[in-house]
Amino acid sequence: MEKKRLSKALAAAGVASRRAAEELIFAGRVQVNGETIKIPQTLVNWESDRISVDGESIRGEQKKVYYILNKPSGYLCTNVRPGKRPIVIDLFPPNMRLFTVGRLDRETTGLLLVTNDGHFANKVIHPSSNIIKEYIVKTLHEITPEHLENLSQGARVDEKWVRPVSVVKLRKGTFKICVKEGxxxxxxxxxERAGLKVVELTRVRIGNLALGTLPEGEYRILTPKDMKAIGVL
Structure with a gap:
């Protein structure tokens, strides 16, 4: 069997996206043949090497699965449980090794992709894919033309100035915003930079894949048509 980089092997096994797998390795949480490895480029072979994460043995590549979830508020997008707080993976059967494609913060609801395919996840979240994400934002304020102008100018996030693709007022205190950066x-x-206090934030679209009428807390398998709509096929 051909050897693979450790980070790529973990992603293929459904442990995490490739980027998140690298973070696990850098954090010293991955062992190969009993030795902690902190170099993602380390070459491994599933047939000859024993790989574990946090002491749990990883048994190689799994059949790839892809889900769309309507994330409820209060759930964290992580595979490492902080205390007793609920995580998104709790919404799936306990025997499934899954992770979220990117993250929505704890209070944010709506469309979230969940998979065990690290390559797919990396393509969706990488900026070079230019996949648009659409959100519905409810605020405490009546949205004015000045607010819309300020929203369209964007803000500095992680030392980089980012601008939305579009901003549209929907109702008195609600607007729709489309972004690429993620x-x-x-x-x-x-x-916040535009002077608006967010009270509800819901993601409703990734690429051309819309959340639709999927009930909150429920998920379904992505169809080939859905995968094409996301924009990674």
Whole structure:
């Protein structure tokens, strides 16, 4: 069997996306043949090497699965449980090794992709894919033309100035915003800079894949048509 980089092997086994797998390795949480490895480029072979994460043995590549979830508020997008707080993976059967494609913060609801395919996850979240994400934002304020102008100018997020693709007022205190960057808390930071206090934030679209009528807390398998709509096929 051909050897693979450790980070790529973990992603293929459904442990995490390739980027998240690298973070696990750097944190000293991955062992190969009993030795802690901190170099993602380390070459491994599933037939000859014993690989574990946090002491749990990883048995090689799994059949790839892809889900769309309507994430409820209060759930964290992580595979490492902080205390007793609920995580997104709790919404799936306990025998499934899955991870989220990117993250929504604890209070944010809506469309979230969940998979065990690290290559797929990396393609969706990588900026070079230029996949648009659409959010519906409810605020405490009546949205004025000045607010819309300030929203369209964007904000500095993680030392980089980012601008939304579009901003549209929907109702008195609600607007729709489309972004490409996908940086942490990007929409909330843009809204805050525009002088708006966010009270509800829901992602409703990734690429051309819409959340639709999927009930909150429920998930379904992605169809080939869904995969094409996301924009990674």
């Amino acid at each position: 940086k942490k808390h990007e929409v909330r930071i843009i809204a």
